[in-house]
Amino acid sequence: MAVILRDERFLVIRRSQQVTAPGKLCFPGGGIEPGETEEQTLVREMLEELAIAVDPVRLLWRSTTPWGTKLAWWLADIPDTMQPDPDPAEVAEFFWLSRLELNDAEDLLPSVPQFMRAWRRGRLSLPINW
Numbered sequence: 001m002a003v004i005l006r007d008e009r010f011l012v013i014r015r016s017q018q019v020t021a022p023g024k025l026c027f028p029g030g031g032i033e034p035g036e037t038e039e040q041t042l043v044r045e046m047l048e049e050l051a052i053a054v055d056p057v058r059l060l061w062r063s064t065t066p067w068g069t070k071l072a073w074w075l076a077d078i079p080d081t082m083q084p085d086p087d088p089a090e091v092a093e094f095f096w097l098s099r100l101e102l103n104d105a106e107d108l109l110p111s112v113p114q115f116m117r118a119w120r121r122g123r124l125s126l127p128i129n130w
């Protein structure tokens with residue numbers, strides 16, 4: 001998953017109606033393909049979903065969903081002036097949400113509150129304060 005910050009806001013997507021977990025809010029991201037590194041997956045998925053060129057910064061955290069999917073949470077940078085342009089097949093809309101807005105959001109994939117809890121508890125660090 002890509003954790004992308006701009007002005008202390010997180011880039012969050014609403015999943016399209018055509019993918020698993022339709023309509024849910026989550027961080028952009030997707031599955032690793034054979035032969036790819038996690039950084040390559042991150043770069044490819046951000047181009048596919050949002051047409052943004054990201055620069056992977058560092059691995060923040062790892063988690064596993066109740067259904068056994070392993071998630072790697074990467075901090076990534078995008079150029080200041082670059083605006084996401086969602087592929088509607090995958091992404092219905094995107095938002096820049098503050099920490100408080102993200103904590104209050106409904107329809108989140110359950111991994112997102114887990115990530116926020118891990119951050120609050122100091123299990124990972126971000127370039128902004130809790």
Ligand SMILES: Nc1nc2c([nH]c(=O)n2[C@@H]2O[C@H](COP(=O)(O)OP(=O)(O)OP(=O)(O)O)[C@@H](O)[C@H]2O)c(=O)[nH]1
Nearest residue numbers: 001019020021026027028029030031065069109111112
């Ligand atoms: N993009 C994204 N996926 C997440 C998050 N949290 C989380 O549990 N997932 C899970 O990670 C898996 C991969 O996500 P995805 O559906 O966006 O990626 P994909 O199209 O490559 O994979 P798919 O073919 O399994 O659907 C799914 O099982 C999804 O539910 C999140 O914050 N963002």
